[in-house]
Amino acid sequence: MAKKDCTTGGIIVPKSVRTWTDLQVNNHFELYTHAPDVEAVEDMLQMDQPRNVLEIGAGLGRGSMWLERRFGWKKTNFWLADGEGRQRPEVRGLNDKEAPDAFYNSFIGARTFMEANGVEGERIKFVDMTRASRKDEIARLRKSGVKFDLAYSFRAVGFHWPTWEALNMFHEFIKPNARVVLDMRGSVLGSKADRAKGRLPKNQRFCQANDEGVRKDGRYWVEQWRECPAPDSGLGNWVTADHCRAYMVLRRK
Numbered sequence: 001m002a003k004k005d006c007t008t009g010g011i012i013v014p015k016s017v018r019t020w021t022d023l024q025v026n027n028h029f030e031l032y033t034h035a036p037d038v039e040a041v042e043d044m045l046q047m048d049q050p051r052n053v054l055e056i057g058a059g060l061g062r063g064s065m066w067l068e069r070r071f072g073w074k075k076t077n078f079w080l081a082d083g084e085g086r087q088r089p090e091v092r093g094l095n096d097k098e099a100p101d102a103f104y105n106s107f108i109g110a111r112t113f114m115e116a117n118g119v120e121g122e123r124i125k126f127v128d129m130t131r132a133s134r135k136d137e138i139a140r141l142r143k144s145g146v147k148f149d150l151a152y153s154f155r156a157v158g159f160h161w162p163t164w165e166a167l168n169m170f171h172e173f174i175k176p177n178a179r180v181v182l183d184m185r186g187s188v189l190g191s192k193a194d195r196a197k198g199r200l201p202k203n204q205r206f207c208q209a210n211d212e213g214v215r216k217d218g219r220y221w222v223e224q225w226r227e228c229p230a231p232d233s234g235l236g237n238w239v240t241a242d243h244c245r246a247y248m249v250l251r252r253k
């Protein structure tokens, strides 16, 4: 079937970005129009008109778009951190090694999607995460003086590259006590009992690295682990079984 502009649930997905929507959410197009994976943590994300928010591994800005609508963040600047490319990586899982650059996103596509849904161009900012650009991007962020009121990532951090890398890179730009909300994949999470006690899992190498990064130098603390909606919650197993198992909610110290 020919691809065309699509409007569902009030969200417009222009034809020109369908290549990217298909790549990024495995053709689960419903995630653009309803975003139940974002909704599941909305209470942790809600705030009154944050000035600057950061979406890490943003893709087209699906999470940002949903939050903009849901909370009426009409004055918020959305910083979308990702890279340009079509090199869809194999699932690597969470680990403590640097992953090579592997981006499957387009900044023009993200701008098109956000603007089509009413986010004005001047509120859309990009951070280029390619390794060759990161140093310059950090310098640019420093110069801009930006401080994020909130950071979040869905189906990205800790999947293609280690969580601690993103936490380290953005630490200085996140406001003290601001939340960082990340969804975490199932196979790497350790036990539910550990999560219930608020512990980072110990049984994964990445998690040990992450645990060090989070705890040793005390830059973030774990405010909450939240289990994802159960597979029989009616959200479809594309939200639950094959992807998120729990959300990790951190606070920047």
Ligand SMILES: C[S@@+](CC[C@H](N)C(=O)[O-])C[C@H]1O[C@@H](n2cnc3c(N)ncnc32)[C@H](O)[C@@H]1O
Binding pocket: 024, 025, 056, 057, 058, 059, 060, 061, 062, 063, 081, 082, 083, 101, 102, 103, 104, 105, 129, 153, 154, 155, 156, 160, 161
């Ligand atoms: C599964 S998609 C999810 C996109 C979006 N978060 C969503 O939920 O619709 C993962 C995204 O992570 C990006 N990505 C891969 N490696 C990355 C890295 N090292 N830093 C930032 N983003 C990365 C990809 O380009 C892709 O856009």
